[in-house]
Amino acid sequence: MRNAITAAINAEFGVSNPSALANHVMYCLPTGTMSGIAYAYINSWNSVYSNEWCNYVSGQMHEIGHKLNFAHSNEALGPYKDQTGMMGYSYGSDDGPLMCFNAAKSYQTGWYPTKTVTPVTSSCGDFDGKLFGVSDYGKAGGPGTTIIKINVSNGGPDFFINYNKQSGVNSGTKEAGNQVTIVSAAGEGTGYAESELVAKLIAGASYTISNFEGTGKDVTVTFEGLDTTVSPNPARVVISYDGMVCGSSTSSPITQSPTKSPITSAPVTGSPTKHPITPSPSKAPVNSAPVTPSPSKKPTDSPTRAPVTPPPTRAPVTPCWDKGATCDPNGVHNCCNGCQSNGKWAGTCK
Template identity: 40%
Template sequence: MPNFSRFAIVAVVLAAANWVNLATAHRGGDSEITHRRLLEGPHECILYLKEMQFEDPTLRNSSWSCEVGGVEMMDVEGISKDWIDAHDPVSGESVLKTRDAYVQQSAANGASTMFVPNGASVSIERLSEDDSRRKNIASTKTGTFKTLVLRVIDSTGAAYSTLPQLQDDLFTDSANVRTQYAACSYNQLIIEPASDINAATTPGVAEITVTGGVASDSNFEALARTKATEVYGNLSSQYGLVVFCQPRAGTWLAYAYVNHWASFYNGFWCSSLTAQMHEIGHNFNMDHSGKGTEEYGDRSGYMGYSQNSDDTPIMCFNAAKNYQLGWYNTGQQQLSVNPVTFAGTTQTYVMNGINEFKADGTNTNTIVLRLELNGDADTTAGIDYYIGYNRQAGINSGTEMAQDQVVVLQKTGGGGTGIGKSLQLAALSVGESHVLQTFNSGATSVTINFASVTTDLKDATVTMAVSGSTPTQPPTQPPTQPPTQ
C-alpha cells in the first residue's frame, strides 16, 4: 500500500478551485447550495471516535470522524459505523484510505463532510509506531498536560460564563478537573493551565469570537476550531488538551474525541466537574462505565453519567479504569491473576480503597485485582474481570454508588491497558458472593466473596474460590537400570 502524503491531502481537501455547485432540496421546497470536490487519486485521514453525552441519560451518540492534516475534523458518510467497527480501528492510531471519495461543503454554513460512494475504494489500516500522526495520549496516563480553555462567542454575542469564572471552575476552585486528576493519580497526571495565555489575568483561559455562525449550527465545532487555529496556531502541537466552552444550544451535554486533545461542552456543562472528568477521560482513552442496560449506569466513578454540579462529587474511577490507568501499579497494590491456575483452592486478598495507595509500595494490600480471561488475546471483544473495594473516603469520598462495597466488573475489549467498556456485575456487602462461570470454557467457576471488613472499614477481606482440581504433573518414572550381566 503506498504511503500517501497527508500534506497532499490537505491541499486537495482545502483547495478552493474546481468545486462543483450542487442544489440539495430541503423540506418545504427550499434548497441549499453545496460545493462538492472529488478526491481524485488516493487520500487518507486519521480516524477518531467521537463520544457525545446528552442531558437525557438514555441517549448517546458514538460516531467516527476523520481528521485531515491535524486541522479539520469531518464526519464520514457512505460507510456505516458498523463497517468501520468491523475493521477494528483504534481511535487516533488508524488511517482511513480512500480513492474516488469526495468532500461536500455547505455554502450556507461551511460544514464539510467526507462521502464515500458505492464503488469507491476504501480501507482502514493501523499507523506505524513511528508515524508522526499517530496519537499517543492513550498510552500516556502520567505527565503534565498543558491545557487551554476557550470561551467561545458566537456571531450573536452569545457565550457562557466569564473568563474569571471559567478559570475558577476548571483550575482554581476547591474541586475541578485539575485537582481531581492530580488527586486520583497521586500527582502522576497534572493538568496545567497554559501559562503563556492571559498570564496576568486568567492563565490558560481565553476567548474567541466565531463571526460566521451561531451555536446551534451543525458545524459550530468546525468554525470554533478554525478560529482557534487562526488565533493561536496549531493547537495539537502546542497544547496537550483544549477545552471548548460553547454557548448553550440544544440538549447535548458534552462530547470528546477518544485519544485526542479536544473536548466540547454545552453552556453550563463546562462548569460541571463530572462532565470535565468524563470528557477528558475520553481524551485519555477511557470508555463508559455501565450497569445493566444503562450505558452510564455505574456512578461509582466519573465514566458514568455526568451531572450539573460545579464542585462535586469528589470521586475517581472504578477498578477496571484504575487498572487501565496504572496509577496504583506499585508492589502488590495492583495484581493480575489467571484464576484457572488456582483451581481447587481458595485465595484470600486484603483489599483497600484507592485512598490507601502508597507510592513507595509500603502498602502490601491489594487495591486493584484483575482476573484474566481472554482480554489480552482478543483486544476487540475479549473479556476480563476486575475487583475493587470502593471505599468511600478521602479522594473518593463522594462516590455515588456501591459505597464501601466490593465491586465486581467486566471489561470488554482493550485488554488490561486499552480502551473498553466496563459493566458493573455486582456490588457486594459483607457476607455476599458473586459467581463468575466463564473460565476454562465454562468448566471452572470463580466465586468472589466479601468475607469481612475491619471496624474502621479500611481493610476488606475478599476470597476467590476456584472450582475444579489443582493441575497435577504426570508422575516421574525412575530411570531404568541397565540389565545385570
C-alpha cells in the first residue's frame, strides 16, 4: 500500500517523489494494512502510521526522530524503556506527553549549547558546573550549557549528561523528572546509535564510571543540588577524574555519596505502548524507496495493531511488563502476571 500511495501522490502533483513537496511526509494507513503501529526510514522523508497513530504526538515525534537519524532509547529494563525522551515508548494520546529527547539525542540535534569533558587531560576539560534544563535554554542572560559529553577516546561509548527539568516543553517527561540523567551512546554523539540510560541522580547523589578508559582511575558525576545564585536555578553538577574536579586543574574534594548505581527513578505515569515491530533498516536515499521495511529493532513481545493498553489514558496508570521482561528491582514497574519463582523483586515476568 505504501508504494501505491507514493504513486498516487506523484501522479496527482506531477512529481517524481513526494519529497519534492515537503521535507517530511506522513502516510496514514487504514487499520489492518500494516504490522505494528508506525515506522520510518532513517534520514529519509517518509514515515508510516497505522490509523489513529497518525494523531498521537509521541508516535509522530518518535518517527520524525528516526528521520533525523535518531536510534532508539533503551534502559537496563529493556528496549524502548528509557522514558526520559521521545525515542523510547510511544503513548496513545493526541495531546501529549510534553517531552523532549534524552541527553544523547539532544546532543545529536545540535540545538543546545554543549560542553565536552575529556577526563584524561590535566584539567578534565573546561566545565563550570551549571547545567540548565532544555526548557530554560537561553534564559540565563544567554544560552547556558544544556548537555555535557564525557568523551571516551578509546572507541567506547561516550556519556551524555543533562538536567531533566520537568517544566515547559519537557513538563510531561515520564521518567526521572528534575533529576540529572546520564546516558551512554556510541557514534561520537553525531551518528545513528541506540542509547542506554545508565543513571538517574537526585540531589546529593553520584554515579561512578569505574576504570575509565582502562586507566584504573574513576570518573565520578555528582548532582550537588540546584544553584540558587543563578536564575532559573540550573543543576550544579561536579565531574571529577581520580579526585580532580574537571575544569579546576587542581585536586579538590567533592561531595561523597553512593556510587556505581542509578538512583531510583520517579514514578512513571501514562500507558506506554511498545513501538515499531519491524526489523532494522538500512539507510535509504531521499529520492528512492528503501528495500527494507522499517527503521528499528524488533522489541520483545511487540505490539499488535493496537496499543498494549487502551489509548489514550486520562488518569495515571502504572504500566506492567510482559512475559519475559526483567522484574524491576526498584519496584517502579510491576509484571503483568507477577514474577517467576525467584520472588517479587527478582527473576523475569510470568
